[in-house]
Amino acid sequence: MTAEPARRRDSAATRAALLDAATGLFAERGFARTTVRDIAARAGVNQALLFRYFGSKDALYAAVMAGQGRELLEAEQPERLLETVLRRMLEKTPRPGDHLLFTALRSEGIDSAAAEIRKALGDDYIRVLSTLTEAEDGDLRAELVLAWVIGISMVRSTSAKEPLKSADPEEIVRLVLSGARTLLERTEG
């Protein structure tokens, strides 16, 4: 950021700074707990410009989420998706994009843009995960797996020192995968 002090006025750079700041803050705090003033401040920009360039906080969120958080979905083969997602989630210093994904998925609230974006993202994950089982109720099983990932992300984000926060990521991955495998493989009770 602020690489080129060349042009003193640069709408593209300003837009990018706002997008950057918003990505980081939405990832750290979620949608509701992030203020437009926070975003403008981190971007080093007057907050009125946020509205000039994006129209509203909702629209800015949509702009941030466009593309973000979908790379995994497109890059990973279904068999490895869950494992990769877990590993990314458990990284000590998660990439903002990944972090944003989990914050989005577990976002509370029926309000505004966030809810619809969350739903669409979740649906995509369920679609991929459901290809892993032959069970009739594959969607349900896939959604249960996704719910698990979301729950783990939740608990980790709100607790400071519980086992989930300090445990070896490999161990967590191993345990969750074993449970998920049971869920996806067994068809009968």
Add this chain to the structure above:
Amino acid sequence: MTAEPARRRDSAATRAALLDAATGLFAERGFARTTVRDIAARAGVNQALLFRYFGSKDALYAAVMAGQGRELLEAEQPERLLETVLRRMLEKTPRPGDHLLFTALRSEGIDSAAAEIRKALGDDYIRVLSTLTEAEDGDLRAELVLAWVIGISMVRSTSAKEPLKSADPEEIVRLVLSGARTLLERTEG
């Protein structure tokens, strides 16, 4: 409520009405999204009385949570706790107390009273669930199970028509229990 129109002024009844209204609203919307004005309105009471009787919104939340949501913990034998919790969560019209439990457990935010209460409640559940496994990392496994329940509660509360919302509760219970059993029973990879 409002059984006795006898005494026109009744601090106990007013307190109870506030507590009732707060229980319902906190269960439905969570802590942050519930307003003191909402609570006072539902209780049919002047909002200043909320502060006279409880001091603050935080304190009111603490009063609501005192006792609530712990009956299951004390009443159920550990082996049946997970199953019972799941069933309660999946009930079509959950009792306010149960609903409150899940809303509390999945409450976001580092702020205020809610966070500490959530943590204490979660710790209690982990303690009980961890007795179900002999693995060394029983706490971690228990926390993963709890995270699953929380995740399911999350996903159900934010989506209107996904499989999780419409599926047969028995089926969900069966699937989750099978996954959790794998998680708790297997010690080696």
Add this chain to the structure above:
DNA sequence: TCGAAATGTAAGCAGTTGCTTACATGGCGC
């Protein structure tokens, strides 16, 4: 009966939120 304490009410304060408006200024085509 009467006065203090308990109970209830209306109004508003100070802070925060998303968003708008009226204005200043820099840069580019002519």
Add this chain to the structure above:
DNA sequence: GCGCCATGTAAGCAACTGCTTACATTTCGA
């Protein structure tokens, strides 16, 4: 050089938040 538009700024609005204050009314013991 000059004028116009893109860019940036300061201030503030209206709604909402938790909470407080100053005041009215009821209740009940003495």
